[in-house]
Amino acid sequence: MADSPEYIAVAPAGPIAWxxxxxxxxxxxARALIVxxxxxxxxxxxxxxxxxxxxxxxxxxxxxxxxxxxxxQGGEVRGRGGEFPVRRGDFFVGNAGTAMRFLAAALTxxxxxxxxxxxxxxxARPIGDLTAALAALGADVRDTGGFPPVAIGxxxxxxxTASIPGGRSSQFASGLLMAAPYSTGGLDLEVSGExxxxxYLDLTAAVMEDFGCTVExxxxxxxxxxxxxxxxxxxxxxxxxxxxxxxxxxxxxxxxGEATVEGLGRGTRQGDAAFVDVLAAMxxxxxxxxxxxxxxxxxxxxxxxxxxxxxxxxxxxxxxAIFASGRTEIRGVPHLRLKESDRIASVAAELRKLGxxxxxxxxGLVIEGGRPLRGARIDTWNDHRIAMAAAVAGLGVPxxxxxxxxxxxxxxxxxxxxxxxxxxxx
Numbered sequence: 001m002a003d004s005p006e007y008i009a010v011a012p013a014g015p016i017a018w019x020x021x022x023x024x025x026x027x028x029x030a031r032a033l034i035v036x037x038x039x040x041x042x043x044x045x046x047x048x049x050x051x052x053x054x055x056x057x058x059x060x061x062x063x064x065x066x067x068x069x070x071x072x073q074g075g076e077v078r079g080r081g082g083e084f085p086v087r088r089g090d091f092f093v094g095n096a097g098t099a100m101r102f103l104a105a106a107l108t109x110x111x112x113x114x115x116x117x118x119x120x121x122x123x124a125r126p127i128g129d130l131t132a133a134l135a136a137l138g139a140d141v142r143d144t145g146g147f148p149p150v151a152i153g154x155x156x157x158x159x160x161t162a163s164i165p166g167g168r169s170s171q172f173a174s175g176l177l178m179a180a181p182y183s184t185g186g187l188d189l190e191v192s193g194e195x196x197x198x199x200y201l202d203l204t205a206a207v208m209e210d211f212g213c214t215v216e217x218x219x220x221x222x223x224x225x226x227x228x229x230x231x232x233x234x235x236x237x238x239x240x241x242x243x244x245x246x247x248x249x250x251x252x253x254x255x256x257g258e259a260t261v262e263g264l265g266r267g268t269r270q271g272d273a274a275f276v277d278v279l280a281a282m283x284x285x286x287x288x289x290x291x292x293x294x295x296x297x298x299x300x301x302x303x304x305x306x307x308x309x310x311x312x313x314x315x316x317x318x319x320x321a322i323f324a325s326g327r328t329e330i331r332g333v334p335h336l337r338l339k340e341s342d343r344i345a346s347v348a349a350e351l352r353k354l355g356x357x358x359x360x361x362x363x364g365l366v367i368e369g370g371r372p373l374r375g376a377r378i379d380t381w382n383d384h385r386i387a388m389a390a391a392v393a394g395l396g397v398p399x400x401x402x403x404x405x406x407x408x409x410x411x412x413x414x415x416x417x418x419x420x421x422x423x424x425x426x
Contacts (some may be wrong), residue, residue, distance in 0.1 A: 006403070006404070007402065009401045010401075012396060012397065013255050013257075013395045013422050015258075016257035016258065017257055017258055018252070018421060018422055019259070019260040019262065020418070020421070021240055021261065021263055022248065022261055023049050023050075023051070024047040024049040024238035025049065025239055025241040026054070027200060028203070028270075029045070029055060030057060030098040031174070032045050032048065032425055033048075033077065034052065034103075034106050034178050035178055035208060035231050036077035036211070036278050037080075038081075038178070038179075038235065039079035039211055039231035040081035040082075040230055040231070040232055040233060042076065042079075043076065044075075045074055045077065046074040048071075049296065049303075051413055052070060052094060052096070053098060053099060053407050056092075056099045057098070058066045058070050060414060063086060063091055063303065064110065065080070065086035066078070066080065075235055078233070079231070080111065081230060084090045084109075084110035084112060087110065087111065091115070092117055092118060093122065095118055095121050095340055096122075096410075097120045097125060099340075100116055100122060100148060100150070101169070101172060102174070103371055104127065104130060104150050104175060104185070105136070108140075108152060108153070109182035109183070110329060111153065111154055111155075111158070112154060113152070113154055115149055115151050116148060118148055118149075118274075119249070121148055121187070121354060121382065122148055123149070124146050125147065125338055125339075126147060127147060128143055128162055129147065130164070130168075130172040131143040133163070133172070133176060136158050137162050138156070138157060138158030139152070139155060139193075140154060140155035149222045156184075157179055157182065158181075159183030159185030159186050159187050160185050161187075161190075162187070163190040163192050163339075165193050166194060167194045167334075169335060169395060170197035171201040173189060173191050173387065175200060177204050178207075180226035181228060181231065183228065184228065185190050185228070186226055186227045187225070188224075188225050188226070189223065189226075190410070191222045191223075192221060194206070195222060195308075195333050196333070197271065198222075198308075198309055198336075199271025200317070201224075202269065204343040205224070208231075211232060211234060212229070213226065213230070218307060233273075234272060238413070239264060239270075242271075243270075243272045243401075246272060247389075247392055247415075247419075248417055248422075249261070249262070249284075249293075250319060251392060253281065253295065253298075253300060254319075254323055255395055257296075257297055259295055260293070261292065261294075262292050263291065263292070265288060266293075268415050269286065272310045272312055274313075275316065278303065282328075283299050283326055284298050285297075285298060289321065300320065300324035300336075300369070301324055301325050302329075302369050305331070307330050307331070307333050308331075308332030309344075311336055314364075315343060315386060315389035317353070318358070318365055322351055322356040322367060322394065324370065326368070327367070328365075328367045329366050329367075330364040330367075336380050337358045339383070339385075340381075340385070341382065343385065344365060345360065347359075347365060350386060352375045353378065354376050354393060354397055355371060356371060356373065373396070373397045374397065375397055375400050376400065377398015377403075377404050378382045378402050380402065383410075384408045384410040387404070387407050387415075392403050
């Protein structure tokens with residue numbers, strides 16, 4: 001956020017009546033950029049999200065010789081059929097986990113020499129499961145004690161059979177899958193153990209198939225088979241981001257109002273769309289049509305929810321839960337401790353400042369709702385989702401001030417300008 005203020009205050013709001021769009025899906029945008037860069041020919045990506053994470057990814061791809069153009073409402077990529085014309089490069093990806101992990105796999109098809117590095121927090125986020133699997137498949141990949149920075153090449157990805165644990169991040173398996181068509185032998189991948197964020201794996205397979213490569217899926221144990229092949233450039237519209245939509249749905253829940261997100265309908269493949277079902281269980285009304293989703297606030301009650309399939313909306317669930325009567329238990333998300341912040345600790349610490357009663361657990365949170373709340377200064381932990389969840393809390397608690405609000409640029413540039421449509425921030 002250029003010239004971002006140091007703090008921003010969120011004014012409480014009465015029942016909202018909001019209808020609008022949110023930016024494109026970050027998950028779909030990252031996958032589309034990777035697959036389009038590997039494809040043969042031109043891909044147009046209307047609705048592509050332009051944010052810090054996608055800009056890091058696009059700059060690295062451009063540094064490898066791929067023509068990438070980002071606009072405010074879309075993008076264009078001219079792929080080289082699995083070739084990266086520039087065979088050497090050192091790329092900084094900030095704290096963009098998708099860029100780090102997807103590039104670490106994709107660049108192994110190039111036969112070049114590259115390094116990937118990021119912020120101090122990125123260097124604390126594990127990548128060893130991915131690099132070990134890539135090495136087992138013939139690629140030359142070296143991490144730093146299981147963490148970034150990562151050195152790649154020159155040996156190319158051969159393919160074969162590999163296993164990767166499913167409990168840390170689905171992005172490891174997604175990165176392997178997207179690179180697999182350009183291996184010489186294809187990929188037979190088992191995702192072992194507990195599997196977190198499963199809908200993101202299905203999303204990856206769907207994007208691959210949309211660009212022309214078949215993914216065979218078998219369950220129990222979860223296995224993916226990808227034969228050698230080639231992606232073909234195409235037009236690929238990016239639908240609105242379900243995680244970004246969650247804040248507006250939460251605003252309806254907290255204020256007892258109504259919010260409609262256009263372009264996010266019942267056919268979405270994004271796992272975070274399940275947030276609407278959580279709100280329905282908490283007492284809200286919900287309606288999905290082919291082209292939009294609407295949430296209407298109602299008396300809120302606590303719920304017990306396994307959020308392993310949609311971890312990015314856990315901070316939003318917690319922000320709503322402090323206003324609900326009774327206990328809310330969020331479980332199944334130990335991997336949240338490996339995100340942009342330790343999101344179990346950061347959510348608990350910041351909502352406690354508002355007077356909320358929250359217990360940390362190894363795999364989630366327990367929130368006793370309906371307690372008296374008070375205003376406070378919220379620290380964002382350099383985590384975009386903490387800032388936006390705090391904005392939700394601020395609609396129902398006078399005196400909420402959010403530090404370093406510019407962190408939202410990681411996924412939702414202009415968020416606080418849009419939030420002002422709900423009431424008044426300043």
